[in-house]
Amino acid sequence: MERVQLMAPQHDVGQRADAYAAAPLLNCLIREVARPHAAPGARRVYRLPGSGRLLRVRDGRRPAEPEVHTAGGWRRVGHAELVKLVAEELRRRTGRSNHELPAEMIDSRDAVAALLTARARATAPDDPYLRSEQSLVTGHPHHPAPKARGGGPVAAWLPYAPEVHARFPLVLLGVREDAVVEEGDTSALDALGQAPPGYRLLPAHPWQLDLAARELAAAFADRRLLRLGTTAFDVWPTAAVRTVHAPERDLFLKFSLDVRITNDVRRLWRHDLARLRRTDTAVTRAFAAADGPAAWLSDRGHRTASFAFEELAVVVRDGLRGHVLPGATPLLAAALAEGFDGNPLDGPADPAVWWKAYLRQVVPPVLGVFARHGVVLEAHLQNSLVAVDGAGVPVQALFRDAEGVKLVPEVSRAAGWERLVYCLVVNHLAEVAAALAERHPGLDPWPAARRELARHHLPEIAALLASPTLPGKTNLLLRWTGADGADARYLPLPNPLAGA
Structure with a gap:
């Protein structure tokens, strides 16, 4: 068994753990509860409708440095105080108390601290695939406690x-x-x-x-x-x-x-x-009957x-050898957004060409098995692998986890399509697109995504491309209200495809 030494400067680890844990919690709060209060900028301001308090954060796909407004001006809040703020807001919004979720949020932050400490002295595997699977220190970017480990020691x-x-x-x-x-x-x-x-x-x-x-x-x-x-x-x-x-x-x-x-x-x-x-x-x-390398x-x-x-x-x-194209290297899609040593997003010669290749590998198989066989893949970031060639260009997509798959007519076609759009577009493509655009500020990834989706002749595509909103899963509210983990509930999010 690999022995990991728990050695790292604790002050630095604590600050980093706070930042890692705050980002997904803020994403949830902003998506599900808060309301924009001021014009967009480097610092965005939101109103929390339950308490009326103002929250300010450094903008980005991983919001940071939360501050609340007081009589004396803006004051920074650490992760523990942010948890209390979120819990108070949710009690006011739902009329329900929940002692379990705040404890999970704290557990998630403490787990991150332990991971950062151990990771600093651990040796990463040589295999880029394994490095990608083991890179998710932040984890789910829209979950209030993505790294909780059950509260155990x-x-x-x-x-x-x-x-x-x-x-x-x-x-x-x-x-x-x-x-x-x-x-x-x-x-x-x-x-x-x-x-x-x-x-x-x-x-x-x-x-x-x-x-x-x-x-x-x-x-x-x-x-x-x-x-x-x-x-x-x-x-x-x-x-x-x-x-x-x-x-x-x-x-x-x-x-x-x-x-x-x-x-x-x-x-x-x-x-x-x-x-x-x-x-x-x-x-x-369904995959055996499909064209292409997926x-x-x-x-x-x-x-x-x-x-x-x-x-x-x-x-x-199944393992990988019988499925991955010769000479290609599989990578976890979630790791592309998280970042890891060897991430092809860090250096594509032409990010627009790279993104077009990514879309061409990922989108067709998901839409194809749905259209022809009624298979709803749970094609979110953690269930998707993307194999790249020697230049880091995507040449194949691989998917996994039958437990998360739904079949039409076990679920209605409309419900299956909503789940597909959430997993593929909101959870998956939007995160990779944001990570790519963050590295290449001049790139707008959504016109290419729109063109790729428009190539597929499903009756739902036209409505998807015209809709002002996309379905966003409400992980914070789901956990606060004690809903079953598989009971997805959605709220409308702005659709970047519509204006692309």
């Missing part, structure tokens, strides 16, 4: 954190054969080690084993479950935390994790596993134990 989760370039072996368990539950192709699991007669092999994430120790004690005691050691190789946690990559085996494994990360407790729920094969089969067929990383099977169905579940996902 740092020592419990830090060894498994992708942000500190962790790698570790998996625990190998033996499950008595009469208790094994599986569906699909799980043969890759049997190659990870050797199970004794009468048992089947089941890998486990060590953090999840710690979390579920009490529930599993009886199964270990009566030998329905055996500890068989660990894998002979390390795995690398990806941006999703609970999904790991085993490069030597060209394999991804997705585990249950009883920890809330962003909106959901990241457990492999029984109802999601029940539909996984049907959904993945539909997506796999690829789907199939969630090809899952295995668990009947007595700990959700606690021990693991999903087997």
